[in-house]
Amino acid sequence: MSEPVVIVVEDPDDERFTQFRLNERGLASRADKRDDAGAGLFLAEGDLVVQRALGAGCRPVAALVDIARIPPVADALTCPVYAGGEHVRQVVSGLGMPQSIIALFHRPARPTVADLAARCRRLVVLEAVDNPANVGAIIRNAAGLGWDGLILDHTSADPLARRSLRVAMGTAFAL
Incomplete structure (x- = not known):
C-alpha cells in the first residue's frame, strides 16, 4: 500500500479536531447505540485496536497519528489522517500518554x-x-x-x- 496522505496540524485547537473531543454521548447517542443498522461513531485508540476495527470491516472517519512515528496501520485508512506531536495529541485525546494513533469509525451494524x-x-x-x-x-x-x-x-x-x-x-x- 502507498503512504497515507497526512495532514500536519500543529494547533490542538484546530476545528478539525472537534470530532475527536466528543464524549461517548457525543459520538453515539443512546438511540444510536440501540440502532441495529449502525448509527453514530466510536473511537479506537492504539495500533492494535485500530487494526482490529479495520479488520472487522469498520469504516474510518478520521485519524490522528504521531508525526514522529506514523504507525503502519495508517496505510490502510481511507479517511483524513491528521498528524501532530505529543502535545497536540495529548490535548486532543485528553490522555496523559497519547497513543500513536486514534481513529474515529462509523459504528457497525449489529447482528440480531x-x-x-x-x-x-x-x-x-x-x-x-x-x-x-x-x-x-x-x-x-x-x-x-x-x-x-x-x-x-x-x-x-x-x-x-x-x-x-x-x-x-x-x-x-x-x-
Whole structure:
C-alpha cells in the first residue's frame, strides 16, 4: 500500500479536531447505540485496536497519528489522517500518554440475537454490567477463551465505548 496522505496540524485547537473531543454521548447517542443498522461513531485508540476495527470491516472517519512515528496501520485508512506531536495529541485525546494513533469509525451494524444464536456455539450474555472497563475485561477474556459472540442487555456498558475497547484491546470485534 502507498503512504497515507497526512495532514500536519500543529494547533490542538484546530476545528478539525472537534470530532475527536466528543464524549461517548457525543459520538453515539443512546438511540444510536440501540440502532441495529449502525448509527453514530466510536473511537479506537492504539495500533492494535485500530487494526482490529479495520479488520472487522469498520469504516474510518478520521485519524490522528504521531508525526514522529506514523504507525503502519495508517496505510490502510481511507479517511483524513491528521498528524501532530505529543502535545497536540495529548490535548486532543485528553490522555496523559497519547497513543500513536486514534481513529474515529462509523459504528457497525449489529447482528440480531437470532443471528448470533444461529452462527455461534458459545455466547457470553451480560446483564447490568455498567462499568466499561469490566465489559472490556469480560470481552477480552471471552475472546481469549474462544467464545464466539456477545449479547448485552440495555443496562450494560457499550462494548464500543472508548474504555471498553482499550481494556479489551479491540477483541470486541472478534465476538
